[in-house]
Every structure is written in C-alpha cells, then in structure tokens.
Amino acid sequence: xxxxxxxxxxxxxxxxxxxxxxxxxxxxxxxxxxxxxxxxxxxxxxxxxxxxxxxxxxxxxxxxxxxxxxxxxxxxxxxxxxxxxxxxxxxxxxxxxxxxxxxxxxxxxxxxxxxxxxxxxxxxxxxxxxxxxxxxxxxxxxxxxxxxxxxxxxxxxxxxxxxxxxxxxxxxxxxxxxxxxxxxxxxxxxxxxxxxxxxxxxxxxxxx
Numbered sequence: 001x002x003x004x005x006x007x008x009x010x011x012x013x014x015x016x017x018x019x020x021x022x023x024x025x026x027x028x029x030x031x032x033x034x035x036x037x038x039x040x041x042x043x044x045x046x047x048x049x050x051x052x053x054x055x056x057x058x059x060x061x062x063x064x065x066x067x068x069x070x071x072x073x074x075x076x077x078x079x080x081x082x083x084x085x086x087x088x089x090x091x092x093x094x095x096x097x098x099x100x101x102x103x104x105x106x107x108x109x110x111x112x113x114x115x116x117x118x119x120x121x122x123x124x125x126x127x128x129x130x131x132x133x134x135x136x137x138x139x140x141x142x143x144x145x146x147x148x149x150x151x152x153x154x155x156x157x158x159x160x161x162x163x164x165x166x167x168x169x170x171x172x173x174x175x176x177x178x179x180x181x182x183x184x185x186x187x188x189x190x191x192x193x194x195x196x197x198x199x200x201x202x203x204x205x206x207x208x
Contacts, residue, residue: 005108006118013041027067028135031203035177039077043120050132071136071206076177080121081113085150092175094147121155126162136206137165143174
C-alpha cells in the first residue's frame, strides 16, 4: 500500500517472506533483495526476524520464530529515514529535503522515526545485527555521489564492527540505485547490464 504508514509495509514484507519460505522449504537458498526504500524494508525484515514477536510496531523482545534467509542484497538502501548527513549532490537525482518529508510520512505517528524497524540505520546494537545477519551475509552496493552514501557507509561500518559478513561496493561517480539507473543512462549494452550482472554473479557464488 503506497499511501500506508508503518507498520503496514513491514507487515506485508514479512508476510511475503513467509510465503517464499513455504515454497523454498530451505531458507538457506533464499536471497532477499531490494533497492532504495525496498532495501529499507529488507533491513527491517532482517531485524524483525531476529527480534520480534509477531506484533510489529509494539514489543520486539522475543524471537519471531522465522528463520533467516541465506543472503541479502541491498541496492542503495535508505538506511536512515532522516539524517543531517543527507546533502544534495550535483550528480544525484534525489532531493534531501523531499526525502526527509517522505521519511516522516512513512513513519507516521505510531512510533519514533528512530525506531530500528522503521529506520534500520538507527540500530547500533551489534548483537541484534549479528542475529539479523543472513547466513551468507549481506551485499550492499551504492553510488559514491548519491544522497544516501554517508549513511550507507556508516551502517557498513556498524555491521563490520559487529562482526557481520558484509561486502560493500561503492561505485565511483555512481548515483542512487546505479545498477538500475544505468539501464536508462548508460551508452552501451555492456554498461547498462554491468551492475545487475555483477550482483547476479555474487548471488550465484553464495547461494547454491
């Protein structure tokens, strides 16, 4: 529901993941992925799976009972809904002020905009992140020039410090969601497909 507020989107993400598990049977072969706000929901899903009791937006003191996926692939995740680090760049097409407004609209008035399930970049709990980490780790890719870059770098640092297996790729000169955006702005077929092909190869290396 594009006009809904938290926790609707996360509830739908959890429900979708549970359905995938019924089909896959083995969570180790499941790769969860998303770009931008979709990647935010994937991070929220991981945190919820590690520490939730089925009542999203309320008490998250117990295990959800849902198994972790095998791998997570994040493209330009919107890790923190609102941050003073977000500054417009001459290259990126996102606008920092507009993003702040959208973030507050998404959070609504039920929970704090700093709640980790709403804004995963707000989570600094290393134990929680280790519990949330997929078995084969996390792959994150983003553009050097994008508005979200500072917060993505910070989250990568937090996860590395927590001992989470994470592979981070910062595309030099890249903009927001560059593997997707390159399909529209690159001049050759090779360049248009490079980002997506690279991610597919990484997934194949980890998921058999």
